Amino acid sequence: METYSVLGVKCSSLTMEEALQILEGFLSEERPHLVVTVGPEMVMRAQENEEFKALVNGADLVVPDGAGILWAGRQCGIKFPERVAGVELIVRFAQRLGRLQAPLFLLGAAPGIAEKAGENLQKQIDNLPLAGVNDGYFQDPQPIVEKIAASQAKVLYVGLGSPAQERWVRQHGAAAGIRVGIGVGGSFDVLSGAKKRAPRWMIQLHLEWLYRFLCEPSRFGRILAIPKFMLRVMRAGSQAVKPWNE
């Protein structure tokens, strides 16, 4: 697996299958591993937020979640074999957790949403070891750390938005006893059915951003991050995506 800097943000070039293998490997190491799925919007957020940039660059695995990252690679002659989309990754990894019997905890989103997302995952996946859920609107993290530790969860999907979710895994992952913590953004809203993913044809035409905008025009500011990212890549030329040097 090759790892690159995309405008200074770490991202590995790998397939969905390879990412799943790596996550499985993390389960056998007794420490929390932070996993980030990075798209153009997050690369742009990292340009303005040093803490977020450090969290992503210090993650154990960063996967390319977004056609824009693949496009940026192509501008620099670097091939990212496919998009490793966050929502898809967490469903596929949950399928393996059933087989491995590694308990999963869902943390984040509005009350009731993670619960519904968990139920929907359980409907799709036989024997999913769902250890517990908690919404993402809390003041004191301590009771939640204890709840996760008591649940014996080995994997945490955390959807609090960035950088809160990545910070959460780093600050509390060890005390919570998890081995893999994946930042999932708004994925529980999608998995619960509260928000729909774009139709397949739109995803294939790389128009998922347009669908999101049409559903939630208030996201306009965030969608602007995509053309800003593209401009920045073009300006940086062949240096936009280059081998990652630790």
Ligand code: UDP
């Ligand atoms: N959220 C949360 N607690 C908070 C703020 C946000 O659980 O204090 C949830 C929110 O309900 C949503 C997710 O975090 O499910 C953020 O999704 P978004 O797509 O905005 O994530 P981002 O792209 O900012 O990482």
